[in-house]
Amino acid sequence: MGKRRRVAERRKTGPVVVGGMIAVVAVGAGLGVYALYGGGAAADEGTATTAGHRAVKTGPLSAAEVRTASTRFLTAWQQGHVPEAAAATDDPSAATALLAGYTKDARLKNVTLTAGRTTGAKVAFSVKATVSYKNLTEPLAYDSSLTVVRRKSDGSPLVGWHAQVVHPDLRDGDTLVTGASGTPPIKALDRDGGELTAARYPSLGTVLDGLRDKFGKEAGGKAGVELRVVRGKASKAAKLSDKTLVALSQGTPGTVKTTLSPSLQTAAEQQVGKQKQASVVVLRPSTGEILAVANTGHGFNTAFQGSLAPGSTMKIVTSTMLFEKNLITPDAQHPCPKTYKLAGWTFHNDADSEIKKGTFKQSFGASCNNAFIDFAPKLSDSDLTKEAQQVYGLGLNNWSIGVPTFDGSVPVQSGAQMGASLIGQGGVRMNPLNMASVAATVQTGVFHQPYLVSPSVDGRTTAKASRTMSSKTQSELKDVMRYTAAYGTAAKAMAGLGGDSGAKTGSAEVDGQKKPNGWFTAYRGDLAAAGVVQAGGHGGDTAGPIVATLLKMGG
Structure with a gap:
């Protein structure tokens, strides 16, 4: 009796092809329609061999593989199917924790995902959602991206998992939390008493976050309700500060004066x-x-x-x-040779220049490397x-x-x-x-x-x-x-x-x-x-x- 190829039954909530576009039928209240790509339907995910073993795929990802993997992940995430979305990544455990917290801890609903440009294996997408806490609501919109990779065991295309996929301000180990902030906001002032804001001085966004972390409680303010990036161990070790993404209620800021000149x-x-x-x-x-x-x-x-x-x-x-x-001394004669050998390395000057008869000051002024490196034998480590x-x-x-x-x-x-x-x-x-x-x-x-x-x-x-x-x-x-x-x-x-x-x-x-x-x-x-x-x-x-x-x- 001949062997039969099994065809997986299409899920009613899965991707369907409509007019050459891959779309997702929204299921449940608050889910938006997600139009992912123009073009044909996604390719098959792979075929079992006659010996019952799946061949390990190698080589660059095809456009169809990138579409399939990203569609599977984004569709499941939008519909709130956390186990399915996590399974579409190369780190289901970490993905499960952060995606589950997206609804539970960050209190985000009405999530709508819209794909943008695909560059190789990287897929850009936009996110629109609503932050809801008790009787307070605010819209949230931002852009993010994902990268499709091959699973090492069988070469299947999966979303390479990093926290930044969920939000670009996240680092691995960070979380999104909505609630009464533990740190009151601040009103930062320049040295002349003018207010410093990220809108006026874009470079100061991270500085203002750091000032709030350090001085928020001491400055006498009152915390509001916010959606915030709460840093994990790795981010804290890298001295990254918590970051406010959306303020649902402003709280009362304390005042911190800085030394900055406007x-x-x-x-x-x-x-x-x-x-x-x-x-x-x-x-x-x-x-x-x-x-x-x-x-x-x-x-x-x-x-x-x-x-x-x-x-x-x-x-x-x-x-x-x-x-x-x-x-x-600055005026002492000190040549700068074109090359200098030290412990098996040969050091060169910029553009292979040299100063045959000159002073140390001239070598400093010309930034001649070997005039400095040749002191190494006279120095301790x-x-x-x-x-x-x-x-x-x-x-x-x-x-x-x-x-x-x-x-x-x-x-x-x-x-x-x-x-x-x-x-x-x-x-x-x-x-x-x-x-x-x-x-x-x-x-x-x-x-x-x-x-x-x-x-x-x-x-x-x-x-x-x-x-x-x-x-x-x-x-x-x-x-x-x-x-x-x-x-x-x-x-x-x-x-x-x-x-x-x-x-x-x-x-x-x-x-x-x-x-x-x-x-x-x-x-x-x-x-x-x-x-x-x-x-x-x-x-x-x-x-x-x-x-x-x-x-x-x-x-």
Whole structure:
């Protein structure tokens, strides 16, 4: 008797083909109609072999497989069929928990999902829903996306599960919750008493979230009812703050005054908006007050929490160490060879340049790498780490500025990695806040921990450096930074600033990235600033104009 191919019975609530469109018949009150794709019907999910084994599919996903997997997931999610939606992902357990909470904890109903553009295996979609809590309701609308992947065991197409599929502000381990917020809202003010809002200053969204987390209960406000992203363990470890998505009742905000300058903040927002991935911080060296912070992208505060190799801007810290150890002086003859071999690595200068007969100051100004790396044999593995920690307050994870920060990292390394650290590569990681503080410390000779809210507001203790550079070392640092601003790689950006100013450029290579991250840090009078443009190229050309424009505003 011949074998028969079984045909699965079509579910009455499943996808049906109507006029060339895959659609879903809405079931139950509050479910919208979901029109997913134009084109033909979805392809079969796979056929069993005669031996009773399913073949393992490999290779790129077809358009039909992407349609089938995404349709199955989005349809089940919209209809509230959590087990079916979770089973359409590659992590059913995590998907079940978050999707069940979407209704139970986030109190979302009337969910309507509409697919948008498909790019390869990535499917964009929009979400409309209603947040309902007791007698309060508010609409919710946002865009998200999913990516279809192959299951390792059999190659079946499934939705690759991450919490961001449910909402782009979620990270794995986070949840959505609607209810009376445990943290009252705040009204944040600039240094002149004006209100700071994300609508006026888009870069401040994450900063305002952080201020609320830190000062909401202390500022005397009363909590309202909100739909919020509540951070899980991993997000808290990454210092991400809870985030309000929808306010059903506003509550009564408490007031928190910051150190931000409205004019500098406005200018900083405008400057980073000229680049695709730019971040900048402006400080007052004499006090540590943060006057401006801005990022092109508003979902993550790279300026405060980024962890990026700082490239040659790190040569400021390296030079501090070399000057303190009396290994070099600015005007001492010190060639910069085209290549330098260290522990099996061959280091090159940018564009394979070299300085055969020149001073250390000229190598600093030209940002010539090997003039720094060739000091490695004279240094211990921990020298740079100690310098960063003891003089610049970096890498101790103890800054308390009023919102979450990453405080830099200069790990103890050996061999070629230690050599790479001297030029801001290897394991060294910084952000614009850290590098603005480095420039500010050079300007004053003393580390003042940056802060956004005065420590007097809550009595918190700010970080202190364990020692101060000598006046001789400070003078030497300002000498090489002034030279760089006047004649070196920073000269074009710093042209016309004059006065007591100095600068350092940087370019940090990133694996898999065509152009390096461009860095620039500088001081002028009582202002210091640092910026980075990711994948922007040379810092003098990209981050330099951003920083210089802000320094021109006063100080």
